[in-house]
Structures are given as structure tokens and as C-alpha cells.
Amino acid sequence: MLIRILFNRLPLLRDVRFWPIAGQAGLVLLLVGVGTLLGRNLTQNLHQAGIPIGFDFLSAPASFAIGEYLIPYSPSDSIAQALLVGLANTLRVTIIGIIFATLVGFMIGIARLSANPLLHQAATLYIEICRNTPLLLQLLFWYFVGFAQLPHIETQPSAIAGSYITNRGIAIPWFTLTSGSVTWLLLLSLGLLAGIGLRRFRQGDRPQWWVATIAIAILLAAVLTQTGPLAIDLPRISDTNQLEGGLQFSPEFTSLLVGLTLFIGSFIAEIVRAGIQSVPQGQWEAAQALGLKSPIALLTVIVPQALPAIVPPLTNQYLNLLKGTSLAIAIGYPDLYFVANTTFNRAGRAVETMLILIITYLSTNLSISLLMNAFNRSLQIHDR
Amino acid sequence: MSLDPPPLCRSPRWTQKLFDTPLNSLLSVVFLMAIVPGITAVLIWATTQAQWSVLAANVKLFLVGRYPVEWLWRLRIAVALLALVGGMAWGSVQRPQQPWQPLRNRSFLIGVAVAVGIAVMPMVLVAKLSLMLPILLVLLGDGLGRNLPLLRWLPLLGVVSGASLLWLIRGGLGLQQVATANWGGLLLTLFTAAVSLVLSFPLGVLLAFGRQSSLPVLRLTSTIYIEVLRGLPLIGVLFMALVMLPLLLPPDWTRPDPLIAATLGLAMTAAAYLAEVVRGGLQAIPRGQLEAARALGLHPVLTIALVLLPQALRLVLPALAGEAITLFKTTTLLSVFGFMELLGISSSVLANPDFIGRHAEVYLFIGAIYWAFCYLISRVSQSLENRLLDSR
Numbered sequence: 001m002l003i004r005i006l007f008n009r010l011p012l013l014r015d016v017r018f019w020p021i022a023g024q025a026g027l028v029l030l031l032v033g034v035g036t037l038l039g040r041n042l043t044q045n046l047h048q049a050g051i052p053i054g055f056d057f058l059s060a061p062a063s064f065a066i067g068e069y070l071i072p073y074s075p076s077d078s079i080a081q082a083l084l085v086g087l088a089n090t091l092r093v094t095i096i097g098i099i100f101a102t103l104v105g106f107m108i109g110i111a112r113l114s115a116n117p118l119l120h121q122a123a124t125l126y127i128e129i130c131r132n133t134p135l136l137l138q139l140l141f142w143y144f145v146g147f148a149q150l151p152h153i154e155t156q157p158s159a160i161a162g163s164y165i166t167n168r169g170i171a172i173p174w175f176t177l178t179s180g181s182v183t184w185l186l187l188l189s190l191g192l193l194a195g196i197g198l199r200r201f202r203q204g205d206r207p208q209w210w211v212a213t214i215a216i217a218i219l220l221a222a223v224l225t226q227t228g229p230l231a232i233d234l235p236r237i238s239d240t241n242q243l244e245g246g247l248q249f250s251p252e253f254t255s256l257l258v259g260l261t262l263f264i265g266s267f268i269a270e271i272v273r274a275g276i277q278s279v280p281q282g283q284w285e286a287a288q289a290l291g292l293k294s295p296i297a298l299l300t301v302i303v304p305q306a307l308p309a310i311v312p313p314l315t316n317q318y319l320n321l322l323k324g325t326s327l328a329i330a331i332g333y334p335d336l337y338f339v340a341n342t343t344f345n346r347a348g349r350a351v352e353t354m355l356i357l358i359i360t361y362l363s364t365n366l367s368i369s370l371l372m373n374a375f376n377r378s379l380q381i382h383d384r
Numbered sequence: 385m386s387l388d389p390p391p392l393c394r395s396p397r398w399t400q401k402l403f404d405t406p407l408n409s410l411l412s413v414v415f416l417m418a419i420v421p422g423i424t425a426v427l428i429w430a431t432t433q434a435q436w437s438v439l440a441a442n443v444k445l446f447l448v449g450r451y452p453v454e455w456l457w458r459l460r461i462a463v464a465l466l467a468l469v470g471g472m473a474w475g476s477v478q479r480p481q482q483p484w485q486p487l488r489n490r491s492f493l494i495g496v497a498v499a500v501g502i503a504v505m506p507m508v509l510v511a512k513l514s515l516m517l518p519i520l521l522v523l524l525g526d527g528l529g530r531n532l533p534l535l536r537w538l539p540l541l542g543v544v545s546g547a548s549l550l551w552l553i554r555g556g557l558g559l560q561q562v563a564t565a566n567w568g569g570l571l572l573t574l575f576t577a578a579v580s581l582v583l584s585f586p587l588g589v590l591l592a593f594g595r596q597s598s599l600p601v602l603r604l605t606s607t608i609y610i611e612v613l614r615g616l617p618l619i620g621v622l623f624m625a626l627v628m629l630p631l632l633l634p635p636d637w638t639r640p641d642p643l644i645a646a647t648l649g650l651a652m653t654a655a656a657y658l659a660e661v662v663r664g665g666l667q668a669i670p671r672g673q674l675e676a677a678r679a680l681g682l683h684p685v686l687t688i689a690l691v692l693l694p695q696a697l698r699l700v701l702p703a704l705a706g707e708a709i710t711l712f713k714t715t716t717l718l719s720v721f722g723f724m725e726l727l728g729i730s731s732s733v734l735a736n737p738d739f740i741g742r743h744a745e746v747y748l749f750i751g752a753i754y755w756a757f758c759y760l761i762s763r764v765s766q767s768l769e770n771r772l773l774d775s776r
Contacts, residue, residue: 020598020599023599023602024599024600024601024602027601027602027605028601031605038632041631041632041633041634041635042631042632044634044635045630045631045632045633045635046631048635114411115401115404115408116401116402116408116411116412116415117401117402118402118411118412118415118416119411119412119415122415122419128755129755131758132709132713132754132755132758132759132762133713133751133754133755133758134713134714134716134727134754135713135716136716136717136719136720136727137716137727137747137750137751137754140727140743140747141743141744141747141751144743144747145743145744145747148741148743295407319615323616323617323618324617325617326617326618326619326620327617327619327717327720329619329720330719330720337617337619337620341623344623344627350627350628350631351628351631354620354623354624354627354628357616357620357623358612358616358620361615361616361617361620362611362612362615362616365615366615
């Protein structure tokens with residue numbers, strides 16, 4: 001191309017093909033020039049401040065405590081481990097938040113279309129308030145105002161359905177493994193496999209063999225282990241006013257989860273409403289003509305057809321939720337940004353911290369997008 | 385020709401709709417049982433337990449932060465100017481064919497009623513005047529905008545008044561300077577939101593065209609910029625702007641003002657989001673428009689400025705307003721970095737031992753302020769949209 005331009009009979013500057021190439025070369029030069037200049041400034045500044053560059057600091061002991069962790073952690077662990085703890089905390093809030101926000105969003109979005117004026121007005125009010133106030137303010141509100149209204153732990157509140165809801169956190173009953181859990185798992189999977197095998201060979205037999213094999217497996221397991229597959233761990237309040245046992249949610253985690261769920265849920269609600277309204281009215285009428293009641297028609301006829309319009313903007317909201325978890329720093333939940341910020345304050349490694357943040361958030365974003373795009377494609381196949 | 389449906393059935397009444405089917409009745413009852421105790425509890429709290437005095441005692445902090453008291457008159461003038469120009473802008477985008485009839489205009493009557501209400505309220509004269517004057521100026525500007533052909537002068541008016549606002553707030557050129565560290569409250573929130581919106585707009589439009597361009601280098605650069613800044617949490621971008629910017633500047637330069645760095649961070653992120661919105665508008669323009677402009681021999685720059693951009697922006701106006709609202713709300717993140725904007729100043733008010741535990745009152749108050757401004761933005765955008773639809 002370049003050679004053809006150079007050996008053309010036209011003057012170079014009059015050639016339409018010349019300018020785009022020259023402009024782009026200029027842009028590349030500009031970018032490289034600015035990049036080197038900034039890079040030189042950066043190395044000079046870091047040199048003056050006596051900060052080395054490199055990721056070796058990640059293996060140094062973190063020596064700061066983290067309030068809650070899913071993977072084992074103590075202050076003597078490495079900085080890399082601390083960052084992993086932060087990432088796990090971020091993913092925990094993101095995944096649970098996505099589930100709850102989707103539920104809330106669909107419920108409110110459908111309520112917004114309800115013929116019941118009370119429901120409709122309440123849904124509209126909720127959406128108007130949550131969408132038009134800052135997320136950070138809502139988080140602070142749930143943390144400082146919402147949690148303060150709950151019963152104080154010092155008053156030893158009584159359990160509701162085995163769960164404690166106090167100003168120091170929430171604890172619900174949860175399962176723990178027993179001595180027989182492994183035996184139970186083994187025998188149950190054996191029973192299931194045997195059932196599947198039998199069904200392969202004796203297709204069409206009236207008695208469902210897999211029911212029998214699993215029943216035998218359960219009997220065997222019960223006799224052998226003398227315990228249940230899982231025990232239930234009831235939470236309690238200790239003498240020192242601490243929540244013990246069960247599955248516990250700290251005030252920080254719960255406030256963040258509630259705030260993100262309600263905020264993102266209000267945006268999802270509008271997406272769901274728009275999606276449902278985009279389904280032609282004839283579909284409603286056809287469902288009615290077939291004798292479907294309106295809740296059934298909504299779930300089996302309307303929502304499946306609305307999903308292709310809902311999923312792409314829904315993906316955006318999931319990404320917003322992931323990014324919103326970084327506000328955890330304002331209420332002290334140790335998410336990835338919180339831990340990275342603590343690391344930066346202690347080790348002073350601005351460039352490395354920034355790179356870690358960029359790479360982690362972008363790759364998490366990308367994974368959510370890829371998952372949702374795959375889901376979106378699976379919806380398209382059913383479309384005619 | 386259209387036929388009106390025969391008046392066979394009247395639409396059911398509000399109360400009938402609540403109990404028309406068993407499911408609806410159940411929903412209504414359960415809902416009322418859940419919501420009535422909640423509303424009564426909040427009402428009892430608001431009237432008996434809440435101590436609203438925390439707001440009255442700190443009203444200056446909430447509005448302008450630690451701005452020196454002796455220079456407050458400058459801000460009053462700034463508000464008056466903003467009210468007048470805002471009213472003129474609002475009035476001039478209203479439908480021109482309608483003659484101005486103030487007594488038939490609902491917003492005008494509401495404005496007058498509010499002004500009269502303030503006039504009879506038991507308040508200090510200065511407070512009364514500083515609340516009443518802006519409202520009356522908005523109404524005056526609205527009248528001027530409707531009756532004078534101001535629409536073509538709006539850009540010039542915007543630039544001039546923007547510059548004078550900056551001069552009044554910041555000082556310099558004959559006025560005493562007020563350091564940005566002393567700006568705070570609603571003043572700082574509005575300032576950062578407005579400045580970053582204005583800065584992000586040209587950058588966002590450039591990036592949108594860059595991403596649409598057929599030149600691979602330009603397209604790649606724009607795409608990377610947009611995707612990275614959209615993928616990162618804003619708090620991370622602000623961290624970079626505040627921590628990395630001083631490191632990227634030559635060592636012998638003075639450290640940049642943190643407010644400028646943070647506003648740049650906000651603007652750069654907003655530009656990435658704006659670019660995607662504008663790109664959506666560009667993609668929605670029929671290809672024939674571009675071809676027609678080419679056939680007329682229009683220069684590419686003029687094609688963009690006169691054909692593509694006006695149509696694209698008109699198409700995505702609601703989404704643009706959405707971005708403005710998002711930007712306005714995200715200025716709260718500045719409080720994480722110690723800026724005393726509306727949320728930051730309320731944290732420092734709440735740290736005062738006199739007002740300990742008054743979180744609910746303060747958060748509800750500033751929540752109402754944020755809500756009011758977001759509502760205003762969406763209303764203005766709706767009005768603008770109607771006006772643009774009319775002029776087609």
C-alpha cells in the first residue's frame with residue numbers, strides 16, 4: 001500500500017490514502033512520546049522517594065489484621081494472601097448481591113406493572129428514591145441508621161426461628177459436617193450411579209429402580225454411621241456478648257449487601273419493566289385466550305420472551321454491582337479495594353497496587369460479561 | 385381516521401382496583417399490614433424523637449462548607465446569576481409559538497406561591513431574601529427567555545456566566561482568592577459535577593468517533609481507553625488520579641491541587657461512559673444521512689458537526705441526562721478521599737460531639753438534596769426532549 005502511494009503519479013499531499021496513514025503514525029508517535037515522558041517522570045519520582053519497582057513485596061508479611069475472611073488468613077501471612085482474601089470477600093458480596101438484586105429487581109419490576117394501585121405506587125416510590133440518591137449515602141444509611149435500629153446484643157435478644165438479628169451482626173442456623181458425612185456422600189453417589197446404570201439397561205421398567213437404589217443407600221448409610229448426613233449448627237450469644245456458631249454475617253457485610261441489592265435492584269426493576277413492556281400485547285391476549293391465569297402467563301409466556309431485551313442491560317448492572325462493592329471502604333468491609341488501599345498505605349507501592357487493581361477488576365468484569373453473553377446466546381437459539 | 389372506543393365501561397375506581405380479584409385483595413391486605421406500621425413508626429420518629437436542630441445549626445456548613453463568611457456575598461451573587469441564566473435557558477427552550485401567559489403557567493404559579501410562602505415564614509430577613517431572590521430571578525429569566533430571541537445566544541451566555549461564576553467562587557482578578565480546601569458542602573458537589581461534566585463532554589464525543597473510526601490505531605486507542613475506564617471502579621480511578629498524577633508529573637513541578645486531580649479523574653471516567661452513549665446515538669443514525677452529506681460534498685468535519693452529531697445527541701438525550709445524574713451522584717465518592725463535599729461535610733458534622741448519633745436526620749436531609757437535583761436534571765431533560773421533538 002505504502003509503495004503504491006509513494007510511486008503514484010499524484011502529488012503525495014493530495015493523495016486521500018496518505019493522510020489517514022500519516023495521521024495514525026502521528027498519533028502513535030504522540031502516544032509513545034507522552035508514554036516515555038510520563039514513564040521517565042515516574043521512575044525519577046519513585047527514585048527520589050526511594051521506592052523500588054517490582055512485585056517482590058507481595059511475598060512480604062502483610063502484618064495487618066482483616067476483619068473477616070473466607071480463606072484462612074492471619075497477619076503473618078503474605079501480602080498476596082491478604083489481597084486474595086480481599087478478592088474472595090469482593091466475590092462473595094458480588095455473587096450474593098447479584099442473586100438478591102435480580103430477585104428484588106424482577107419482583108419490583110413486575111410490581112411496577114401491577115394493576116393494584118398500592119403495589120404500583122409503592123414500587124414507583126422505591127425506584128424513584130433508590131435511583132436518585134447516591135449509593136455511598138445509601139450504604140452509610142444502612143450501616144449507621146439501619147443497623148443501629150436492630151436489637152442491641154447486650155440485651156440478649158431472643159432467637160427468631162433459630163436466628164439472631166442484632167446490631168453486631170446476623171447469625172442463622174447452618175449445616176456442619178458430621179463424622180459420617182463422607183460415608184453418606186459415598187453411599188449416596190453409589191446409589192445414584194447404580195440407579196442410573198439400571199435405568200440404562202432396563203429402560204421402560206415400571207418400578208423406578210433409582211428410587212430403590214437410593215433408598216437402599218440411605219438405609220445403609222444410616223445403619224453404618226448412626227448419624228445424619230449433616231448436623232445443624234444453631235447460633236447462640238456468648239456470655240461476652242459475641243455471636244457464636246451458625247452462619248454469621250457482619251454488620252459491614254450485611255449493610256453492603258442490603259445497600260447494593262436495593263440500589264442495583266431499583267435499576268434492574270426498570271430494565272425488567274421495559275423488557276416486559278416490549279413484549280407485544282398480543283402475547284398477553286393469546287395467553288389469556290388459552291386460559292392461562294395472568295401470573296402463569298407472565299412467568300411462562302411473557303418473561304421468557306422479554307429476556308432477550310433484559311439480559312444485555314442486566315449484564316451492565318451486574319458489572320455496576322461489582323464496581324459498587326469497592327465502596328465497602330466507607331463502611332469498613334475488607335473487600336479487594338480496601339485491602340489494596342491498606343497495602344498501599346503500608347508499602348507505598350502505588351504503581352503495583354494500581355496494576356493489581358486494574359487487572360483484577362478487568363478480569364472479573366470480563367468473566368461476568370462472558371458468562372452473561374453465553375447465557376444471552378443460549379436465549380437466542382430458542383428464538384425463531 | 386381513528387374511532388373512539390364506545391363508552392361501555394367506565395374505568396374502575398381506585399379503591400375497587402385494590403380488591404377486584406382474590407389475589408389482588410390478598411396482596412393489598414398483606415401489603416397494608418406490612419407498610420402501615422412502618423409508616424407510623426417513621427412518622428412518630430420524625431415528629432417526636434428526631435432532633436432536626438442538627439440541620440439548622442449547620443446549614444452554612446452543608447451549603448458552602450468552610451467558605452469564609454466575609455466572602456459569602458460573592459456566593460449569593462453567584463446564585464442569583466445562576467438563577468437568572470438558568471431561568472433564561474429554561475424559558476428559551478420552551479415552545480416558542482406559545483405566547484407567555486404567566487397566570488396560566490403552573491410552574492410560574494408554584495414559583496410565586498413558594499416565594500410568597502417564604503416571605504411570610506418566620507425567618508431572618510437575610511435568609512428570607514437569599515431564598516426568595518433566586519426564585520424570583522428564575523421566574524424573571526423564564527419570562528425573558530420566552531419573550532426574547534435568546535436561543536442562539538445561549539452558548540455565549542453559558543460561557544460568559546460560567547466564567548463569571550468561577551471568578552466569583554474562586555476569586556483572583558481583583559477579588560480575594562479562596563483556597564479550594566475551604567470550598568465544601570453543596571457548593572463543592574455542584575462545582576465538581578458541573579466542571580467534570582463540561583470537561584467530559586468533548587472528550588466523550590471524540591472517543592465515540594474514535595471508536596467508530598475506520599483507522600485501526602485510533603479505534604484501538606479509543607476502545608482500550610473506554611473499556612479500561614468503564615471496567616474499573618470509580619474509586620480506583622480517583623485513587624490513581626490523586627496518587628499517580630503527582631508521580632507522573634516532572635519532579636520539579638509543584639504538586640497539583642488535589643481537587644483538580646479528582647475532578648479530572650471524574651471527568652475522564654464520565655467521558656468513557658458518555659462515549660458509549662454517544663456511540664449508541666451515532667449507530668442509530670440512518671446511513672443515508674452520511675451518504676447524503678457526502679453527495680453534497682460536505683467536508684468530513686462539517687459532516688460530523690452539522691449532520692451526525694446533532695442527530696446523535698438528540699437521539700440519546702435521555703441517556704445523556706442519565707449519565708449527568710450518575711455523575712452528580714458519584715461526586716459523593718470524593719468524600720472517601722477527604723474532600724468536604726456534601727457527604728464529606730456531613731461526616732464531619734456527625735463527628736462533632738454535639739451531634740453524635742444524628743445520622744438519620746443528616747442522611748435524610750442530604751438524601752433529599754441529592755434527590756431534588758437528580759429530579760431537576762431529569763425534568764429539564766424531558767422538557768428539552770419535548771422541545772426537540774417539536775422542532776422536527
